[in-house]
Amino acid sequence: xxxxxxxxxxxxxxxxxxxxxxxxxxxxxxxxxxxxxxxxxxxxxxxxxxxxxxxxxxxxxxxxxxxxxxxxxxxxxxxxxxxxxxxxxxxxxxxxxxxxxxxxxxxxxxxxxxxxxxxxxxxxxxxxxxxxxxxxxxxxxxxxxxxxxxxxxxxxxxxxxxxxxxxxxxxxxxxxxxxxxxxxxxxxxxxxxxxxxxxxxxxxxxxxxxxxxxxxxxxxxxxxxxxxxxxxxxxxxxxxxxxxxxxxxxxxxxxxxxxxxxxxxxxxxxxxxxxxxxxxxxxxxxxxxxxxxxxxxxxxxxxxxxxxxxxxxxxxxx
Amino acid sequence: xxxxxxxxxxxxxxxxxxxxxxxxxxxxxxxxxxxxxxxxxxxxxxxxxxxxxxxxxxxxxxxxxxxxxxxxxxxxxxxxxxxxxxxxxxxxxxxxxxxxxxxxxxxxxxxxxxxxxxxxxxxxxxxxxxxxxxxxxxxxxxxxxxxxxxxxxxxxxxxxxxxxxxxxxxxxxxxxxxxxxxxxxxxxxxxxxxxxxxxxxxxxxxxxxxxxxxxxxxxxxxxxxxxxxxxxxxxxxxxxxxxxxxxxxxxxxxxxxxxxxxxxxxxxxxxxxxxxxxxxx
Ligand SMILES: Nc1ncnc2c1ncn2[C@@H]1O[C@H](COP(=O)(O)OP(=O)(O)OP(=O)(O)O)[C@@H](O)[C@H]1O
Ligand SMILES: Nc1ncnc2c1ncn2[C@@H]1O[C@H](COP(=O)(O)OP(=O)(O)OP(=O)(O)O)[C@@H](O)[C@H]1O
Ligand code: SF4
Ligand SMILES: [Mg+2]
Ligand SMILES: [Mg+2]
Numbered sequence: 001x002x003x004x005x006x007x008x009x010x011x012x013x014x015x016x017x018x019x020x021x022x023x024x025x026x027x028x029x030x031x032x033x034x035x036x037x038x039x040x041x042x043x044x045x046x047x048x049x050x051x052x053x054x055x056x057x058x059x060x061x062x063x064x065x066x067x068x069x070x071x072x073x074x075x076x077x078x079x080x081x082x083x084x085x086x087x088x089x090x091x092x093x094x095x096x097x098x099x100x101x102x103x104x105x106x107x108x109x110x111x112x113x114x115x116x117x118x119x120x121x122x123x124x125x126x127x128x129x130x131x132x133x134x135x136x137x138x139x140x141x142x143x144x145x146x147x148x149x150x151x152x153x154x155x156x157x158x159x160x161x162x163x164x165x166x167x168x169x170x171x172x173x174x175x176x177x178x179x180x181x182x183x184x185x186x187x188x189x190x191x192x193x194x195x196x197x198x199x200x201x202x203x204x205x206x207x208x209x210x211x212x213x214x215x216x217x218x219x220x221x222x223x224x225x226x227x228x229x230x231x232x233x234x235x236x237x238x239x240x241x242x243x244x245x246x247x248x249x250x251x252x253x254x255x256x257x258x259x260x261x262x263x264x265x266x267x268x269x270x271x272x273x274x275x276x277x278x279x280x281x282x283x284x285x286x287x288x289x290x291x292x293x294x295x296x297x298x299x300x301x302x303x304x305x306x307x308x309x310x311x312x313x314x315x316x317x318x
Numbered sequence: 319x320x321x322x323x324x325x326x327x328x329x330x331x332x333x334x335x336x337x338x339x340x341x342x343x344x345x346x347x348x349x350x351x352x353x354x355x356x357x358x359x360x361x362x363x364x365x366x367x368x369x370x371x372x373x374x375x376x377x378x379x380x381x382x383x384x385x386x387x388x389x390x391x392x393x394x395x396x397x398x399x400x401x402x403x404x405x406x407x408x409x410x411x412x413x414x415x416x417x418x419x420x421x422x423x424x425x426x427x428x429x430x431x432x433x434x435x436x437x438x439x440x441x442x443x444x445x446x447x448x449x450x451x452x453x454x455x456x457x458x459x460x461x462x463x464x465x466x467x468x469x470x471x472x473x474x475x476x477x478x479x480x481x482x483x484x485x486x487x488x489x490x491x492x493x494x495x496x497x498x499x500x501x502x503x504x505x506x507x508x509x510x511x512x513x514x515x516x517x518x519x520x521x522x523x524x525x526x527x528x529x530x531x532x533x534x535x536x537x538x539x540x541x542x543x544x545x546x547x548x549x550x551x552x553x554x555x556x557x558x559x560x561x562x563x564x565x566x567x568x569x570x571x572x573x574x575x576x577x578x579x580x581x582x583x584x585x586x587x588x589x590x591x592x593x594x595x596x597x598x599x
Contacts, residue, residue: 013478015474015478016473017470039510040510041482041510041512041513042480042481042482042483042485042486042508042509042510042513043479043480043482043483046480047480047481058477060478096424096481096508148338149338152336152338152350153373154372154373154377156371156372156373157372157373178481178508181507181508182372182421182422182504182507183372183537184370184371184372184374184537184578185537185538185539185578185581185582185583186371186577186578186581187371187372188581188583189581189583211482211508211509211510211511212510212511212583213510213511214583214584215583218583251512252510252511252512255511255512255514255515256511257511257514257515257538257540257541257543257544258540258582258583258584259539259540259543259567259579259582259584260584263543263544263564266515266519266544267515267519268512268513268515268516268519269516270464270512270513270516271464271466272466272467273464273465273466273467273470
């Protein structure tokens with residue numbers, strides 16, 4: 001059985017202009033120890049999905065449909081007290097704004113020790129601090145900086161401390177929302193290796209949210225590409241990268257800056273932000289799609305199975 | 319000081335140490351050396367990249383240039399001013415011409431200001447235009463960073479926006495005054511590849527059209543190569559090499575630069591093959 005199965009999840013926010021449908025009909029599943037990458041344009045709903053899994057959506061948000069089955073239980077049906085038994089202990093999240101989640105008036109090491117103590121009544125303070133030390137080693141913060149205050153850390157160091165914090169309660173699912181964006185490629189590489197390592201070793205499930213498609217290719221087993229609140233391509237990492245089908249996926253890959261290729265000037269015009277209050281019935285990517293025809297903006301695209309482990313939401317494949 | 323018509327920013331042996339407070343139990347205060355005798359110059363109208371690892375002193379360098387931090391020693395001229403000395407009316411003029419796009423939009427945007435208030439604030443502070451002109455300028459600025467139609471976002475607050483949307487608000491806010499020199503601290507770290515390219519192209523265009531000079535802070539050599547004329551690689555508070563981006567990538571001298579190139583994310587071969595294939599079709 002899948003550890004996590006998200007079925008047809010739809011989430012939106014009440015705004016002054018109307019109800020903004022941030023996530024629409026998203027489905028995916030994860031077996032124990034598996035990792036899924038969620039990639040997509042800024043504002044496409046990645047964080048909203050993460051927050052829904054944590055039961056931490058803000059007050060103006062509403063889940064309008066779907067299920068989040070975790071170990072067979074629908075998290076959306078749990079009471080506030082029940083979800084607290086799951087949050088952090090079983091599902092942890094590294095927030096996108098993580099760099100600011102550290103409390104400025106406490107030493108970093110103490111904050112993480114506190115998180116450990118809060119969830120494990122049987123651990124001594126000393127043992128907790130020891131555990132913090134080994135977590136810091138995993139993420140690469142030198143021991144003599146452990147007792148610093150957050151403002152004394154660079155952006156990257158703060159991010160590393162936050163990753164250590166998420167690991168501290170031994171969760172079975174970690175949602176990492178852009179965990180390496182503030183890091184340089186060398187540290188990023190180290191952290192990704194560390195994440196892959198603990199993920200496989202401890203058999204933790206990972207949802208890895210990133211706008212960096214190469215990072216996801218490196219870390220994850222499967223990948224979901226999102227655009228304007230919907231998944232548009234989903235499958236095994238190898239399949240998706242070997243044969244990217246959706247035009248948006250192809251745009252993402254073509255815009256990726258590497259050092260290997262010769263320098264090329266790229267064109268990109270995102271145009272308008274997709275209207276999520278009154279979304280078009282047709283394909284949401286049609287305004288930017290090079291392959292779009294008249295039918296695309298009228299007909300609702302359907303999922304097309306490319307292989308048993310790979311599908312895309314585009315009406316041109318039928 | 320060199321001729322400010324050609325050299326807009328000039329750093330000479332700039333050093334900066336931060337004191338970190340430790341309690342009397344754990345020993346005397348330690349100093350963190352953020353910058354150690356850093357020297358380089360930025361030419362007017364160029365996009366200069368500062369590339370280096372986390373904690374190497376990039377943000378500190380940027381903050382010094384916009385006078386949010388003062389050096390312990392060394393000389394620093396920006397736009398013809400010795401900015402360690404600048405005061406009064408000159409300082410106000412300086413603040414208008416020089417802007418910084420902060421690294422972390424979660425921290426730099428005032429949570430109590432709506433998008434419109436945030437982006438128009440600099441115009442109000444510097445007494446630019448009447449309310450109609452200001453509205454137009456805000457619209458243009460938001461449109462330029464791909465937040466279009468802008469009016470839809472006017473009354474949103476930062477917590478009602480995604481990370482990448484906040485980042486673009488921060489860029490719009492810095493650009494709305496049409497500054498001459500901009501420190502852009504990792505301005506696209508939260509944006510997907512295709513929007514990042516869009517922003518880079520906008521910055522390039524601003525440079526071409528209005529001769530805006532940029533210090534572009536990044537940890538991505540590939541992004542620096544795409545955008546910058548010249549780059550400096552900073553390592554543990556010291557500049558280890560400076561030159562045209564392409565030269566440094568083709569022929570890195572310092573072991574740290576070599577490591578940077580080595581660690582740059584690349585797709586596995588199969589994947590790379592595919593990008594070229596899907597481009598051709
Ligand atoms: N509290 C809120 N109120 C209203 N709208 C919101 C709120 N939070 C997010 N949104 C909107 O919902 C959409 C999805 O936001 P979300 O934060 O999930 O995007 P994301 O995919 O994580 O983007 P990014 O990569 O830029 O962080 C965006 O259009 C955003 O503006
Ligand atoms: N206010 C401060 N007090 C103490 N130390 C500081 C302060 N600001 C920065 N530092 C330290 O100075 C060094 C350089 O920091 P800086 O923020 O300039 O690095 P950076 O290159 O921008 O890193 P990143 O890529 O992670 O943002 C780091 O070791 C940091 O911890
Ligand atoms: S449905 Fe049409 S517009 Fe949408 S991605 Fe496919 S080809 Fe492009
Ligand atoms: Mg997000
Ligand atoms: Mg920085």
